[in-house]
Amino acid sequence: MTEPWTVLRLIRTGTEWLEERGVESARLDTEHLLAHALDTDRLQLYLQYDRPLTPEELAAFRPLLRRRGAREPLQYITGRGAFRELDLQVDPRVLIPRPETEVLVQVVLDRVAGETDLEALDLGTGSGCIGLSLLVEGPFARVVATDPSRDALDVAACNARAVGPAAERFELRQGAGFDPIAPGETFDVIVSNPPYVALADAESLQPEVRDWEPSGALFAGAEGFDVLDLLAASAADRLRPGGWLFVEVGAGQTDPFAARLDASGRFRAASIHRDLSGRPRIVAARIA
Incomplete structure (x- = not known):
């Protein structure tokens, strides 16, 4: 059975991926991007680490992570x-x-x-x-x-x-x-x-x-x-x-x-x- 993409798994995987691309605040930025994709805040991520994401949520998050990996600033991605x-x-x-x-x-x-x-x-x-x-x-x-x-x-x-x-x-x-x-x-x-x-x-x-x-x-x-x-x-x-x-x-x-x-x-x-x-x-x- 395929391992589900939970909040925690996405944070860990996204952090490693951004670190490989030279992003200094990789963990923090991954959390911000995931919270933005889910229309929530970082605190809520900590309260639902084990929740699997829906295909729609994954589709919303992954392009944001790719943009950050291309070194686009976090604030430009979130707009805030x-x-x-x-x-x-x-x-x-x-x-x-x-x-x-x-x-x-x-x-x-x-x-x-x-x-x-x-x-x-x-x-x-x-x-x-x-x-x-x-x-x-x-x-x-x-x-x-x-x-x-x-x-x-x-x-x-x-x-x-x-x-x-x-x-x-x-x-x-x-x-x-x-x-x-x-x-x-x-x-x-x-x-x-x-x-x-x-x-x-x-x-x-x-x-x-x-x-x-x-x-x-x-x-x-x-x-x-x-x-x-x-x-x-x-x-x-x-x-x-x-x-x-x-x-x-x-x-x-x-x-x-x-x-x-x-x-x-x-x-x-x-x-x-x-x-x-x-x-x-x-x-x-x-x-x-």
Whole structure:
């Protein structure tokens, strides 16, 4: 008699198959994919390890596993990405929200705690994860969120609608850099997770990043500083007195970017903050 494809057997087999293809989180990803195929959550899988799957359930699961084996990111397969208090729609039009960026939001919230009715600019919003988190969790009356990509703004708009009433204070504008900002328009906070990967570093990226995520949201010139230099040169002109700039940068970029801000003479001494892995990742500076 053929051994049935139970939940546990599928998890074990799927994990081994993904491990052979270089997927680092093979067990966790297999569980997420199986839960997605069964329209349940991972906890329920643990409660029904011995349940055989129907042919229809197997047919739903196997293509998902093949996609992950081809190194398509889990979040693009399921169409969802968790970020702080938000459950976001994500697809190849936007970067996948990451834990490092959750820390960026926390640094912002810590710095503006106790203030009220602030206005923020989320430069390069992508999925909208930063700006929407600021509206949901912080003292922000309004967030203007920009992105060069119309496709990305469509995803951000969808995520804003899911947030509820806060979406009324979330204004989307298309354009690169500060182009979408009107002359004389200023903010209390500018926050950005900009492109910062050097073109020469493309081959060193994981396939999930290099082959699937939007290149326009990843790469910023030969050294990765194209957008960071723009922020260092122009952000101060868009900040109100006492305003803050918060930027997530790549490995090895915190000190050079902080030095650029300090050299501008427009900011007080920039501070550097570490991500969850202890790596310097976030630069914060206040108008002098």
